[in-house]
Amino acid sequence: MSLQSQEQVQLGALVGAVISLAIIVALIAARKRLGALNAASWLAIWGAVVIAGEHPFFAISYSLGLLSSEGQMILLPHAQVHFFMAGIYTVVGLFLLSVIARTLLREGKRAGWYVVLFALVFGGGFDLIAGAFLYSHGSPVYEVFTGVMSQGFGWEALYTYFVAWAAALAVSYRPIFIARTP
Numbered sequence: 632m633s634l635q636s637q638e639q640v641q642l643g644a645l646v647g648a649v650i651s652l653a654i655i656v657a658l659i660a661a662r663k664r665l666g667a668l669n670a671a672s673w674l675a676i677w678g679a680v681v682i683a684g685e686h687p688f689f690a691i692s693y694s695l696g697l698l699s700s701e702g703q704m705i706l707l708p709h710a711q712v713h714f715f716m717a718g719i720y721t722v723v724g725l726f727l728l729s730v731i732a733r734t735l736l737r738e739g740k741r742a743g744w745y746v747v748l749f750a751l752v753f754g755g756g757f758d759l760i761a762g763a764f765l766y767s768h769g770s771p772v773y774e775v776f777t778g779v780m781s782q783g784f785g786w787e788a789l790y791t792y793f794v795a796w797a798a799a800l801a802v803s804y805r806p807i808f809i810a811r812t813p
Contacts, residue, residue: 682725683721691719
């Protein structure tokens with residue numbers, strides 16, 4: 632990849648991050664008009680959309696040989712099926728998280744809030760660990776803590792899902808845990 636095209640891709644990732652953050656800010660700003668729980672559900676869904684454009688897209692595309700900016704991915708046929716299905720089941724899981732957000736979280740159910748929290752802590756935690764030790768996605772934070780040089784780009788857009796899910800939890804906390812009547 633030429634330096635100019637790499638800079639264009641990096642700029643595209645930065646623009647994607649700005650757009651994603653703008654959507655998050657708009658949903659937070661509109662929480663009184665939309666209702667805090669409704670806004671929180673849309674924030675959780677937006678985080679799922681951000682992830683869907685990254686992890687399952689790459690797993691499916693790379694396993695089928697449709698996309699590879701890092702060279703051809705060599706997978707044994709058995710591993711290729713597992714890699715492909717990991718992408719498919721990630722899409723299924725993100726869809727189910729979105730359904731939970733639109734039902735349980737929007738209805739003010741604590742179980743919905745805890746599902747989003749679990750996705751953020753467990754899924755997001757493993758995402759950060761994988762980024763730190765497997766492929767840093769270009770985040771300078773990893774260089775500071777691990778000493779491993781950044782690889783790639785795109786962390787700005789990818790990690791906006793953390794912001795979206797944390798905002799969903801913050802926006803919905805009061806209506807679910809404090810303002811509830813017994």
